[in-house]
Amino acid sequence: MRNFGTLYGFELKKLLQRKMIWIALAILTGVSVFLPASQVIGKLYMSADATGGEAQVWSHYEIVQRQRTDPAHLEGRALDTELIREAIAEMGIISRTTTPVLGRNNAETSVTVRQADPDAPGLTLDGYVIQGQYGDIWNTLEPMVGPENMTEDLTAEDYYAAVDADRAAGYNVWGLTAGEIAWWAEQAEKLEEPLTMTGYPNGGWTAMAETAYVANLFIFLFAIIALAGLFPMERQRRTDALTACARNGGAPLYAAKFLAGLTVSFAGGVIILGAMAAACLILLGPEDAATAVQQLMNPTWGAPLTVRHLALAVCGVYLAASLVHAAFVMAVSLCTKGGTAAMAVCFGAMLLFIMVAALPVPQRALSQAWSLLPATLGASGFVYDPRLVHLGGYLTSWQAAPLLWLVMVLALAGLGLALHRRVANK
Amino acid sequence: MELVLDRLSKQFQNKIAVDRVSLRLTPGVTGLLGPNGAGKTTLMRLICGILRPTAGSAAFDGADAGTEGYRAALGYLPQDFGYYPDFTGLDFLLYMSALKGLDRRAARRRSLELMDTVGLADVYKKKVKTYSGGMRQRLGIAQALLNDPKLLILDEPTAGLDPKERVRFREMIADLGRDSVVLLSTHIVSDVEHIADRVLIMRAGQIVHDGAWDAHEDLEKFYLSLCGEEADHA
Numbered sequence: 321m322r323n324f325g326t327l328y329g330f331e332l333k334k335l336l337q338r339k340m341i342w343i344a345l346a347i348l349t350g351v352s353v354f355l356p357a358s359q360v361i362g363k364l365y366m367s368a369d370a371t372g373g374e375a376q377v378w379s380h381y382e383i384v385q386r387q388r389t390d391p392a393h394l395e396g397r398a399l400d401t402e403l404i405r406e407a408i409a410e411m412g413i414i415s416r417t418t419t420p421v422l423g424r425n426n427a428e429t430s431v432t433v434r435q436a437d438p439d440a441p442g443l444t445l446d447g448y449v450i451q452g453q454y455g456d457i458w459n460t461l462e463p464m465v466g467p468e469n470m471t472e473d474l475t476a477e478d479y480y481a482a483v484d485a486d487r488a489a490g491y492n493v494w495g496l497t498a499g500e501i502a503w504w505a506e507q508a509e510k511l512e513e514p515l516t517m518t519g520y521p522n523g524g525w526t527a528m529a530e531t532a533y534v535a536n537l538f539i540f541l542f543a544i545i546a547l548a549g550l551f552p553m554e555r556q557r558r559t560d561a562l563t564a565c566a567r568n569g570g571a572p573l574y575a576a577k578f579l580a581g582l583t584v585s586f587a588g589g590v591i592i593l594g595a596m597a598a599a600c601l602i603l604l605g606p607e608d609a610a611t612a613v614q615q616l617m618n619p620t621w622g623a624p625l626t627v628r629h630l631a632l633a634v635c636g637v638y639l640a641a642s643l644v645h646a647a648f649v650m651a652v653s654l655c656t657k658g659g660t661a662a663m664a665v666c667f668g669a670m671l672l673f674i675m676v677a678a679l680p681v682p683q684r685a686l687s688q689a690w691s692l693l694p695a696t697l698g699a700s701g702f703v704y705d706p707r708l709v710h711l712g713g714y715l716t717s718w719q720a721a722p723l724l725w726l727v728m729v730l731a732l733a734g735l736g737l738a739l740h741r742r743v744a745n746k
Numbered sequence: 747m748e749l750v751l752d753r754l755s756k757q758f759q760n761k762i763a764v765d766r767v768s769l770r771l772t773p774g775v776t777g778l779l780g781p782n783g784a785g786k787t788t789l790m791r792l793i794c795g796i797l798r799p800t801a802g803s804a805a806f807d808g809a810d811a812g813t814e815g816y817r818a819a820l821g822y823l824p825q826d827f828g829y830y831p832d833f834t835g836l837d838f839l840l841y842m843s844a845l846k847g848l849d850r851r852a853a854r855r856r857s858l859e860l861m862d863t864v865g866l867a868d869v870y871k872k873k874v875k876t877y878s879g880g881m882r883q884r885l886g887i888a889q890a891l892l893n894d895p896k897l898l899i900l901d902e903p904t905a906g907l908d909p910k911e912r913v914r915f916r917e918m919i920a921d922l923g924r925d926s927v928v929l930l931s932t933h934i935v936s937d938v939e940h941i942a943d944r945v946l947i948m949r950a951g952q953i954v955h956d957g958a959w960d961a962h963e964d965l966e967k968f969y970l971s972l973c974g975e976e977a978d979h980a
Contacts, residue, residue: 323843323844323847323848323849323850323853326840326841326843326844326850326853327841327844327845330837330840330841330844333833333837334830334832334833337830337832337833557828557829557830558824558826558827558828559827559828559829559830560796561791561794561796561822561824561827562822562824562827562842562845562889563845564794564795564796565794565795565796565817565820565822566817566842566845566846567814567817567818567845567846567847567893568844568845568846568847569817569845570814573845
């Protein structure tokens, strides 16, 4: 077809000339920056009792920066019996004898806020940061081996046996097949035990991975606002008669519009996710955290994956999701024939996806299919969802989803073309 | 070069808008008159392939309405149409050129040429939203001519134009009729009187008169005698 590039360019121009798109993008980008920024806003007040001296005030930003820049207390250490007992000794006394201190417990940065033994020396910022690092180990060990076993006798072998048992139980809960369990066992073999504590677990990459799910919903929202009127706009402006009888007014025009819609949604995704990622990395630091930390965060995930890998995979997958969001909104708009109606239907769908983010696991096929939708992926474990997709070989959900979504985009494009032809020729 | 309508019909629920219209149109200007609701615009939309007929067909030089070959020969100015307000006049014509399949260089040359022809050469860089109603109508005429159409369908082309412009456009349409099949719908009987070689009068979806027109006769009186009260209300 001649001049498709020009047609596409003009369709893009038509879209970008709408002020609503820029307003929506500015607001959503701003909120995406605010989400990670909110983790370093605020202050932590430590009473005189907790510090054993004067009352102290630390800003969250100060704590985060100290955690990042101080030589990591546990960096490079193996998660072995010695470290486990050290953590128990450090945290166990605190856990058994104290209650949380006054102030704010910053769950996002996983800083453990516990008051030291009232008879012990006061809590300093250094001590507080170090305690937080033991907190990650403690918080994993305790539910894994049970509070009653958190004693100085606990060994690394006990811990790793508990992890294996926990994995097996988890696979059972998820309803994995024998083939899937075998695949995961292969992955787990790649992990070297004892695991090594490498990197800073609460930095920008972790925040990125955790915030990306919300950013994905923002991208969906942006696609709704930007694209719900893309096709109905021609009828509302009464330009449909001009375009419908032109030589390229059929499939080529549809393709140009569809491609422009995908482009705008994808670009919006890059901007929203990019802003969120930049805020995470600038405010919380770009330090990576290696496999051991991942294992601490989710022991049922028996595969080597650093926090940076995780964050990049999440962002990449959500960029792919932006294309499906766009295709879905455009197909709905062709179906409803009106921008407002399309917006209402898509908002309704988005609310449904948020409210019913996951279906009960025992309904394996339905539950897994639902979890692979672009707006629900990430709501129930996401990369930690051990249910695999069998496409020739086994793929994890975040590997399979983009492939399935490609098929969805093509199917929605075909549906849209059929609807476009029906609308154009009444 | 011939437009052939064969029992072309369109029914909307209980209303038959166009009722078994059969015609053969050859190069020249054909005027289409009729009161409001007679089915003129529906007939034109059927001819342009924008509406799908309930029955019958339209074909130009053997190509059926709606096919790519048919649309390549077609130029259409709808009665009531919109614009992209943030496009400049030139952007609008370049966009329409892309839709009509013109290559980029030819599109620009032809667009500038037509902007000059319709008297918009000095405002081609201005946004369409700043244009007056008459200027927009002229831009609409320009877009219809972009692909040098062999079949030109004009629905109320002189509406909104001042008398001087109307006369100029009547002459332009008469010129176009030498090499193309031009179907011109209007409420302004004098426009048809001046330029149409053939006059069609439509009433209740049917062609009630089809014939050449003698310029010495009073077309308006004849039209009123055929359409009566309906025409009075038009």
